[in-house]
Amino acid sequence: MTSRLQSARQTDSIFRTEDLNIYYGNFLAVRDLSIDIAKNSITAFIGPSGCGKSTVLRCFNRLNDLIKSFHIEGKIYYHDQDLYASEVDPVEVRRQVGMVFQKPNPFPKSIYDNIAFGPRLLGYKGDMDELVEQSLKQAALWDDVKDKLKAFGTDLSGGQQQRLCIARAVAVQPDVILMDEPCSALDPISTLKVEDLLQELKEKYTILIVTHNMQQASRASDYTAFFNVEANSKGQRTGYVVEYERTEAIFQSPKQQATQEYVSGRFG
Numbered sequence: 001m002t003s004r005l006q007s008a009r010q011t012d013s014i015f016r017t018e019d020l021n022i023y024y025g026n027f028l029a030v031r032d033l034s035i036d037i038a039k040n041s042i043t044a045f046i047g048p049s050g051c052g053k054s055t056v057l058r059c060f061n062r063l064n065d066l067i068k069s070f071h072i073e074g075k076i077y078y079h080d081q082d083l084y085a086s087e088v089d090p091v092e093v094r095r096q097v098g099m100v101f102q103k104p105n106p107f108p109k110s111i112y113d114n115i116a117f118g119p120r121l122l123g124y125k126g127d128m129d130e131l132v133e134q135s136l137k138q139a140a141l142w143d144d145v146k147d148k149l150k151a152f153g154t155d156l157s158g159g160q161q162q163r164l165c166i167a168r169a170v171a172v173q174p175d176v177i178l179m180d181e182p183c184s185a186l187d188p189i190s191t192l193k194v195e196d197l198l199q200e201l202k203e204k205y206t207i208l209i210v211t212h213n214m215q216q217a218s219r220a221s222d223y224t225a226f227f228n229v230e231a232n233s234k235g236q237r238t239g240y241v242v243e244y245e246r247t248e249a250i251f252q253s254p255k256q257q258a259t260q261e262y263v264s265g266r267f268g
C-alpha cells in the first residue's frame with residue numbers, strides 16, 4: 001500500500017481513495033492515488049495536460065462509468081461507503097455529487113425550468129418557486145434574473161449561464177459539487193464572481209475543482225493536489241499525484257521541485 005498523501009485531516013474527509021489505478025482499456029491513465037478529500041472545503045486539482053485531473057474528478061460521481069473501456073483498481077470511499085460497490089446506484093451518486101462543466105451547458109429551456117428540471121425529475125414535493133429562488137440566490141444569480149425567469153437560460157451571458165449551471169447543480173441538494181475548469185470560458189470579472197461564489201458554497205457543499213489557472217487555485221482553494229505525468233517503457237503517459245497539501249503550502253513552500261517549477265510557471 002502506498003502512503004497516504006494527506007494524513008492530517010482523515011477524520012473530516014468525505015472521499016478517500018486507496019491505491020487507486022484508473023484505466024481506459026489497457027491504458028493506465030492514473031496510478032497509485034491515495035488521497036483524502038476534506039469536507040466543506042475546496043480542493044483544486046492542477047497539473048499539465050493529460051495528467052488525469054478530469055479522469056480522477058469524474059471518478060467521484062461515477063461519470064466515467066459511461067465510458068466502456070473505463071475501469072479501476074483500488075477503492076474510492078464516499079462517507080466510508082465503497083463508491084464502486086455493486087449495490088451502489090450511479091444515478092443516485094450523481095444526484096449527491098453534482099457536476100459543473102467547462103463550457104456552460106444550460107438546457108434550452110427557461111431559467112426557471114433549468115432549475116426546476118432536476119427536482120421535478122426527483123419528484124420534489126416542496127414549493128418549487130421557493131426552491132428556484134433559493135438555488136438562484138445560492139449561485140449569486142437571483143438579482144440578475146428575478147424579473148425574467150421565463151427567459152431562456154441560453155440567452156444569458158456566459159458568466160451568468162455558468163452561474164445558472166451552478167444553481168441547477170445546487171437545486172437537487174447535492175453533497176458535493178465537482179467543477180471541471182468551470183471558468184475557462186469566462187471573462188475575468190465573471191471568473192472572480194464564480195470564485196467568490198465558491199467561498200460561499202463551501203459552507204454547505206464540498207467542492208472539487210480542476211483548473212489550469214494557478215491564480216485561481218491559489219486564490220480559491222483550501223487544498224491543492226499537483227498532478228504530473230510520466231511515460232513508462234511502453235510510452236504510455238500515466239498521471240500521478242506529486243504533492244497534495246494545503247494550498248498555501250503548495251504555492252509558498254512546495255516540497256517537490258516539480259511542484260515548485262509548475263506553480264511558478266517554469267514547467268508544463
Ligand SMILES: Nc1ncnc2c1ncn2[C@@H]1O[C@H](COP(=O)(O)OP(=O)(O)OP(=O)(O)O)[C@@H](O)[C@H]1O
Nearest residue numbers: 024029047048049050051052053054055056067237
Ligand atoms: N474516454 C477516454 N478514453 C481513452 N482515454 C482517455 C479518455 N479520456 C481521457 N483519456 C486519456 O486519459 C489521460 C488523462 O486525461 P484527462 O482528460 O483526465 O487529463 P487532464 O489532466 O484532465 O487533461 P487536460 O488538462 O488537458 O484537460 C489522457 O492521456 C487522455 O488521453
